Amino acid sequence: MSTALSYFIIFCCVFIILTWAAYVPFRAGLLYNGTVYCMAIGGYFAALASKTWHWPFWVCIIGAIVVGAILGFIPALGFSRTSGIVTAVSSMALIFIIQSVIRNIDILGAGRGISGIPKIENLVLYSLILVLIVAVFIFRLDHSRLGRAFEAVQTDPDMAATLGVNVKIISVLGLTISSALGAVAGAIYAFNMRIIYPETFGFSLLLSVMTMLFVGGRYTQWGMFISVPLLWGINKWIPSSLAIYAQIIYGVILIVILMARPEGLVTRKMVAGVGRVFVRK
């Protein structure tokens, strides 16, 4: 397999998991901009663990999940008090905080970043396995009692509370799961790039994730499989003279989708239709 193709596949896996990390809190009616913050945590943890402590790949991933969940749980406790627009905007501040903290800690490489992260053989296979595991996890989450509770909170928090759903616990849980998934994406990203900078985890990354989520369709988990390869590989589909305007194209696509097809490309009806083909009545 050529290097370019394996890079492409691994990045698609990273962004699919990252977009799912933004999808889970959205199920509970929260627009969480802290996914990039969790990705930074996961990436830096994996880089440090594999380079300095020589941990193997899967232990690094599990460690990143644990650290990401813990560091995501702490702000989640705060955000469970707020709702809607306030969560969306104040979680943006997390991006600035993590960037500024990384720049000031010398063991994390400060502004220089960490380079020389060990190379992992079979990273394509490993990342595909991780995508599969996360897909099954989210599918089970969506179709469980907990998933229906998420749905109820998204539709109407007050009604959910009268039905006996603890809204605060649901939102804390959603944000914590999202943080763990973001950390996984960050860890794969670090192993793929083998060098990691604080500047990576900024606003343009956030815009990419949000575009992928909203273009793919944020009411089902399957839209990401269409939107991520389409948008991440945008340099491959458009003429190379336009490639430097990729960010502008992202923004325009996002605005057009939000205005014209607010549910995204893949809607629930489509998923139900596809499901009916396979299930005999």
Next chain:
Amino acid sequence: MESFIAQVINGLATGSIYALIVLGMNLLVLVRDIVHQGYAHIIMITMAAGWITLNTSGGNIAMAIAVMVVVGVLVTMATEPLFRPLCKRGAQLETIVLAMSVGIILTEFMSQFVNSGGNFAFPASMRGGGITLTFGLIRLSLANIIALISAVVVALVLLWFMHKTQQGRAIRAMAQNLRVAKMLGIPFGMTGMIGFGIAGFLAAIIAILIIMTIGTCGPSLGDTFAVKSVILMLFAGMGNLKGGLLSALFMGLIEAMALAYLPGSWTQAIFYGVIMLVIIWKPNGLFGTAK
């Protein structure tokens, strides 16, 4: 002590710019119930338009100002139709993402087409001539004082407009209850356009004040001001005009003090951390009222 007083004035001048940005954003909150992150980026584009005009017309300040006003008003009004379908459905979370993408498009536009992405400085003639006033041992730049005074005047005029004129009352009525306002015959589209137009005019004034006090502009200016002012707006309470003014002035003061007396590298983390804690502690803002 003298340097302390000078720092206070400088802090108030920065704070007054924050205050005007927060005022403009609050106006849009009242008009359409949106958090318009891209507003700071519109200010940035307006400054760029002024700079280009200055360069091509050979330093004609009056013409530059006229172009800036036109660009500010037109770009702000051009964003209104984008938000309209989402506002009609009451999809507030989506409007944040939309405003964010407007901001990124403008930033990218700046870094591709204006001065090939580099920072640029404005000539001294546009910055109040760099005159400093000396009171005893206190030295103040004229530009800062002009910025402070004009910010106060603009804020007072806007508050008068919102509370005493018919259009201002219409905007506030739409913010209170959209359906009742429509029933009483307030046009949804027209009032929104007027609100966006006023916000655009305000953007041009802010751009001129930033040119006078800071004097440089670049593609990163939009993001810096956008996040700070959106967070300040939440800090004070959304749609609260007077609270926004007070907290922005206060924050400018704190920032100037921190820059002068604290070691620099941790300032950003502390600034955002403290504001986030306050927002979590009081989700409706310090001056907000429970809905």
